[in-house]
Structure formats: C-alpha cells, structure tokens
Amino acid sequence: MSYLVLARKSRPRSFDEVVGQQAVVRTLRNALTHDRVAHAMIFSGVRGVGKTTLARIMAKALNCEDRxxxxxxNRCRSCAEINAGGSIDLVEIDGASNRGIQEIRELKENIRFLPTASRYKIIIIDEVHMLTTEAFNALLKTLEEPPDHVYFMFATTELHKVPVTILSRCQRYELKRVPGRELAAHFQAVADLEKVAVEPAALGLIVREAGGSVRDGLSLLDQVFSYCGSTVTARDVTEILGLVSHQAVAEIAEALLAGKLDDAMARLDTLYEYGMDVKRFINDLLTWFRSLVVCGIGPGSEKLLDLPDELLAAAREGAGRHPAQTIMLVFNILMEQLDKASFSSNPRFALEMAFIKAVQAAEVVPVTDILGRLDRIIAEVAPAAAGEAEEEEHEPVGPRQGVVPPAAREVQGAEPEASYGSGRSAPAPAESTGQAAVQNGDAPLPPSSGEQEAAEGAVQTRSDESVRRSVRRHWNEFVEYVRDRKPWMASALQVAANIRHEDEELVIHYGDPVQCRLLKNRENIKLLTEFALDFFQENFRIRFEVPDSNACEIDPDNGNSPLQERQALANDALVLTAVDIFNGEVGDIRVGPRFRKAAGGGQDDGDGEP
Ligand SMILES: [Zn+2]
Structure with a gap:
C-alpha cells in the first residue's frame, strides 16, 4: 500500500471542503452560478493556503459534465480525470521550471486548438511570477484576447513580481492565512479520519507552527503521526517539532552568536535525526535572525515582526545578549551561505559550512562592536570605578592639601544639608554614608567640611545660590541624563572629585588629569555644554580643574615616568573597563600594586558606593 501524504490525501475536492478563504470561495461560486467567470484569474497568497487547490476546483467546475x-x-469523466491528474485539457505548468519564452510559445500553439474531450482548455501556471519578461510579453498578447475555449489561472506567492500589464488583465483573488481556529478544526478532522487521537494542546502547537498555512500544518501532522502512532500528546509534538520549533531555532542561533560551534553542530545533528525539512529549517533560522536584527534596531521597529508575544520577548532577549553588529554579521553570512545550501545536492554539508563561517566571522569582532560593548560595560562597572576613583582622590583633593578652593568646599559642605533639607548642623561622615539617595559620582564629602563654609554660601546672591543648589541637587540626574546619550561621558563625569558652580562656570574637579582627558577634547566639551544647557537650562561654561601637584605625588622628578603613566592609565574609566572586557589582555596596561591598593582599598569615609 503506497503512502499518500496528508496534504494530498486531504486536498479539498469541492468549494465546500476548502479551509478558510470564505470571501474568495463565495466570489468564485457566484461567478460560476452567474456564468461570469473571467478568462484569466490570478490567485495570490502565502504557501499552502489553497491557491492551486482553488484553481483546480474551478477547472473541475468549468468542465464538469454534471455540475x-x-x-x-467529482463523479463525471472530466472530474474524475482531473482528480486523478490525467485530464488532457487541463495543462498545469510550474512557472519556476518552465519560465522561458519557448514554453509559452508551445503553450500558445496548444491553445489554438479546441479542447479534446472537455468544454474548455484550462491553463494553470503556478509561481507565475517566475516567468521571464519575454515569456510574460508573449503571454500578454494571448491574455488581451483569450480564445473563448481557454481559461487561464495563475497562482503566485509574490504578486508584486507579476507585471502590472498581466495583473490588469486578470481577475485577482487574494488568499489569506487561515485563522488558527479553522486550522485546528481541519487538523482535528484529518486526525479523526486517520484514527489518531490528538491532545488539544498538541493540536495547538501544530497550529502555531503552521503559521496559517494548511499545507505546512499537514506536513507537520504527517511527521507527528508517523512518529507517535495512534495517540499524540503535546510532549510528543514538542519533542518532534523540536526539530522545527522556534525554540530549537533560537537555540542554534544563540550557539552561533556565542561562537559555540560544537553546540550548534550537535543541535543540528539532533534535528537531522528527526528528519527535519532542511529548507524549512533554513527559512526558520534566517527568519529568526531577522527578528533579532529588527529587535536590535529598537522597540519602534518590532511591529515589523509578525510574532506572538512570547516569541517577541525571546527575540528581544536574544538580541540583547549580543552586539547588533555581530548579529548582523552572522545573519549576513548565513544568508549568503544558506542560499547555496537550499540548492546544494548535500544541504547538510552546506549548512555545516555555513555554521563554521558564521562562527568564524562572529569571532572577528569589529571595532565598532568593541566600542558598543565598551559603552555597555562602562554603564555596568561605572559604580565600581567611581567608588575606586573616589577612594583614591581623597588624599589629593582633601582640604588638607588645599587643592580645592573654598567655594568648592562650600558646595561639599552644603551638600548633605541640601539633600536632607535639615538644619545646618555639621554633616557627620556617617550621615553621608547613609545617603542612599545620593548616588555615586556625587561630589565627595570630606569629613572636615562644616558650618563655616556653609555660612559663606549665604553671602552669595540669591539667583547664584539657586543655580548652585540646582546643580548640586540634580547632578546625579544630570549624569544619568548624559548616560542615556553617551555612556562613557557619564562614567567620566561620575569619577569627578567634585563639581561646583561659580561665576556662570561649571567647574568639574578631577583628582587626576587622566580622568578628564577625553572630556577635555573640544568636541566633547561642546557636547557636554549642550547636555548641560538642555538639562539645567543654563548656559554654563564648562571648565575642568585638575591639581598640578597630583603627579608629583607619584614621581616628583619626572611627570612622564612610566609609573605615573601606568597609574594614570589604570585609573582611567575607559581603561578600567577595557581591562575588564579583555580580562587583562591589553598588553601595555599592567595593573600594578599601586592601583590594586587604590582599587581594593577599604571604604574609610563612607563615600564609596555599596
Ligand atoms: Zn463533474
């Protein structure tokens, strides 16, 4: 007994049996009833929704001897012949493989003669968009004045590729994806006929995977039925559809992006054992990568994806795990390679080759990637870096050394008061430690500040004082505001020893010149000025202040000594994160004992972050 696949076995033989497409079916029925069938019609829609099925039913109806x-x-000679695929007056052409002008010439020759046994000659051209321009032109003349005894029926998955001149001569029928409810009912009926019991949850999974295509759903059912026997559970389906499920595809994509070639290969092997459809898998994999790329662009573009919520969430998560550049790179390579795999005589080898190339490409990280990663990691490590920097700065910046001008100390002294809104009592270190609301990057509070400086603040004019207060209060928010736009800049601001506002100037004080090295670039100052203008609505002049004496602490004789350089570099926020990223692989930066001490030093005055 030969096995007939479900898609063929259950192909509708009359309009009544067609799944979905109610609107198109009604129109066709009316045309037949009122004898107004166009001599050329085109059916469009995604694969497996019933385009050629409807064309065949139309052909049968037109030629039926007992309609x-x-x-x-479905009983007369003509119907029986068409059902058996042996009607001499029904010509079915696959546009993909017979796309040249020669085939169309032969066709035109054929239709010059009257039908042999039936009323009409019916020409069905599937995938008509594949025809060459010459073939279309040759066809056009016939379509302009089709002989009375000929009907043309075209089917296409890509309507937009069919020339307008052809379309304008056809009656168009656009077939929709079949809704899940109707698919479920149809698949249930098929299962009943096959005497297979299918759990509702299992049916739901198949419907989901079918994506609105009757044929796709039926070939899935075929796989499931041949694996399970007389009972199908949701667990079975997950196991079998593991080979084509979104999860399996997502896992392979993740393995490729993470550079785990062995993992990707092992998963591919498992899928092969289940006898997956290679073309379908390739399509699924590319579709998934597209989802990742689109998610990486931003939330606004997610509407381009026709994904259920849980898959959208998974795609977002997947996209968030890797730099957009890497995803695009791998996507690009897979597209090139898998295109070949679809036509290869050994698609498995081609697939494996594609995986190898994709992983190799992902390993060669482009510079833009590193920068992107740097920005993200900066955002993560900034609190720690800031804490370390502050630890270190206390000595040079402290009032004891007289580096900080009185005005700065005044800002520092007033800070706790501003934050607490309490009286002018001297801020104890313990209090500042307790300021959970005051984030890192805030001006550090030297233990020695107090009433005296705060009192000096009162001498200032009101407006000056309010601006100063605003800067002080909202500095952390400002840093966050900058972080949203330029993460590295925020990190650099965060390690500032303190900030103050004086004479329309925003003075940002650094304990170490290296820390503001990047910021002092003219372009960056301009950008920062704009950020400040946008945020504070004040046109500040921005000035960076660094202590001259700081370097001498390290090497009094030579400001450019390697030791100083190294220490300075090691303190740079960018370098800190770079070291993190590369696990110390950056050869010319060595984290010396000095830095270690500074970085790992205890939090003695409560300015450090938790
Ligand atoms: Zn008939």
Missing amino acids: QGPEPC
Whole structure:
C-alpha cells in the first residue's frame, strides 16, 4: 500500500471542503452560478493556503459534465480525470521550471486548438511570477484576447513580481492565512479520519507552527503521526517539532552568536535525526535572525515582526545578549551561505559550512562592536570605578592639601544639608554614608567640611545660590541624563572629585588629569555644554580643574615616568573597563600594586558606593 501524504490525501475536492478563504470561495461560486467567470484569474497568497487547490476546483467546475450549482460533481469523466491528474485539457505548468519564452510559445500553439474531450482548455501556471519578461510579453498578447475555449489561472506567492500589464488583465483573488481556529478544526478532522487521537494542546502547537498555512500544518501532522502512532500528546509534538520549533531555532542561533560551534553542530545533528525539512529549517533560522536584527534596531521597529508575544520577548532577549553588529554579521553570512545550501545536492554539508563561517566571522569582532560593548560595560562597572576613583582622590583633593578652593568646599559642605533639607548642623561622615539617595559620582564629602563654609554660601546672591543648589541637587540626574546619550561621558563625569558652580562656570574637579582627558577634547566639551544647557537650562561654561601637584605625588622628578603613566592609565574609566572586557589582555596596561591598593582599598569615609 503506497503512502499518500496528508496534504494530498486531504486536498479539498469541492468549494465546500476548502479551509478558510470564505470571501474568495463565495466570489468564485457566484461567478460560476452567474456564468461570469473571467478568462484569466490570478490567485495570490502565502504557501499552502489553497491557491492551486482553488484553481483546480474551478477547472473541475468549468468542465464538469454534471455540475449542480457551482460545485463540481467529482463523479463525471472530466472530474474524475482531473482528480486523478490525467485530464488532457487541463495543462498545469510550474512557472519556476518552465519560465522561458519557448514554453509559452508551445503553450500558445496548444491553445489554438479546441479542447479534446472537455468544454474548455484550462491553463494553470503556478509561481507565475517566475516567468521571464519575454515569456510574460508573449503571454500578454494571448491574455488581451483569450480564445473563448481557454481559461487561464495563475497562482503566485509574490504578486508584486507579476507585471502590472498581466495583473490588469486578470481577475485577482487574494488568499489569506487561515485563522488558527479553522486550522485546528481541519487538523482535528484529518486526525479523526486517520484514527489518531490528538491532545488539544498538541493540536495547538501544530497550529502555531503552521503559521496559517494548511499545507505546512499537514506536513507537520504527517511527521507527528508517523512518529507517535495512534495517540499524540503535546510532549510528543514538542519533542518532534523540536526539530522545527522556534525554540530549537533560537537555540542554534544563540550557539552561533556565542561562537559555540560544537553546540550548534550537535543541535543540528539532533534535528537531522528527526528528519527535519532542511529548507524549512533554513527559512526558520534566517527568519529568526531577522527578528533579532529588527529587535536590535529598537522597540519602534518590532511591529515589523509578525510574532506572538512570547516569541517577541525571546527575540528581544536574544538580541540583547549580543552586539547588533555581530548579529548582523552572522545573519549576513548565513544568508549568503544558506542560499547555496537550499540548492546544494548535500544541504547538510552546506549548512555545516555555513555554521563554521558564521562562527568564524562572529569571532572577528569589529571595532565598532568593541566600542558598543565598551559603552555597555562602562554603564555596568561605572559604580565600581567611581567608588575606586573616589577612594583614591581623597588624599589629593582633601582640604588638607588645599587643592580645592573654598567655594568648592562650600558646595561639599552644603551638600548633605541640601539633600536632607535639615538644619545646618555639621554633616557627620556617617550621615553621608547613609545617603542612599545620593548616588555615586556625587561630589565627595570630606569629613572636615562644616558650618563655616556653609555660612559663606549665604553671602552669595540669591539667583547664584539657586543655580548652585540646582546643580548640586540634580547632578546625579544630570549624569544619568548624559548616560542615556553617551555612556562613557557619564562614567567620566561620575569619577569627578567634585563639581561646583561659580561665576556662570561649571567647574568639574578631577583628582587626576587622566580622568578628564577625553572630556577635555573640544568636541566633547561642546557636547557636554549642550547636555548641560538642555538639562539645567543654563548656559554654563564648562571648565575642568585638575591639581598640578597630583603627579608629583607619584614621581616628583619626572611627570612622564612610566609609573605615573601606568597609574594614570589604570585609573582611567575607559581603561578600567577595557581591562575588564579583555580580562587583562591589553598588553601595555599592567595593573600594578599601586592601583590594586587604590582599587581594593577599604571604604574609610563612607563615600564609596555599596
Ligand atoms: Zn463533474
């Protein structure tokens, strides 16, 4: 007994049996009833929704010798011949493989003669968009004045590729994806006929995977039925569809992006054992990568994806795990390679080759990637870096050394008061430690500040004082505001020893010149000025202040000594994170004992972050 796949076995033989497409079916029925069938019609829609099925039913109805209303009888000689695929007057052409002008010439020759045994000659051209321009032109003349005894029926998955001149001569029928409810009912009926019991949850999974295509769903059912026997559970389906499920595809994509070639290969092997459809898998994999790329662009573009919520969430998560550049790179390589795999005589080898190339490409990280990663990691490590920097700065910046001008100390002294809104009592270190609301990057509070400086603040004019207060209060918010736009800049601001506002100037004080090295670039100052203008609505002049004496602490004789350089570099926020990223692989930066001490030093005055 030969096995007939479900898609063929359950192919509708009359309009009544068609799944979904109610609107198109009604129109076709009416045309038949009122004898107004166009001599050229085109059916469009995604694969497996019934385009050629409807064309065949139309062919049967037109040639039926015993038609009752619009429905073909399925019993007469003509109907029987068409059902058996042996009608001499029904010509079915696959546009993908017969796309040249020669085929169309032969066709035109054929239709010059009257039908042999039936009323009409019916020409069905599937994938008509594949025809060459010459073939279309040759066809056009016939379509302009089709002989009375000929009907043309075209089917296409890509309507936009069919020339307008052809379209304008056809009656168009656009077939929709079949809704899940109707698919479920149809698949249930098929299962009943096959005497297979299918759990509702299992049916739901198949419907989801079918994506609105009757044929796709039926070939999945075929796989499931041959694996499970007489009972199908959701667990079975997950196991079998593991080979084509979104999760399996997502896992392979993740393995490729993470550079785990062995993992990707092992998963591919498992899928092969289940006998997956290679073309479908390739399509699924590319579709998934597209979802990752689109998610990486931003939330606004997610509407381009026709994904259920849980898959969208998974795609977002997947996209968030890797730099957009890497995803695009791998996507690009897979597209090139898998295109070949689809036509390869050994698609598995081609697939494996594609995986190898994709992983190799992902390993060669482009510079833009590193920068992107740097920015993200900066955002993560900034609190720690800031804490370390502050630890270190206390000595040079402290009032004891007289580096900080009185005005700065005044800002520092007033800070706790501003934050607490309490009286002018001297801020104890313990209090500042307790300021959970005051984030890192805030001006550090030297233990020695107090009433005296705070009192000096009162001498200032009101407006000056309010601006100063605003800067003080909202500095952390400002840093966050900058972080949203330029993460590295925020990190650099965060390690500032303190900030103050004086004479329309925003003075940002650094304990170490290296820390503001990047910021002092003219372009960056300009950018920062704009950020400040946008945020504070004040046109500040921005000035960076660094202590001259700081370097001498390290090497009094030579400001450019390697030791100083190294220490300075090691303190740079960018370098700190770079070291993190590369696990110390940056050869010319060595984290010396000095830095270690500074970085790992205890939090003695409560300015450090938790
Ligand atoms: Zn018939």
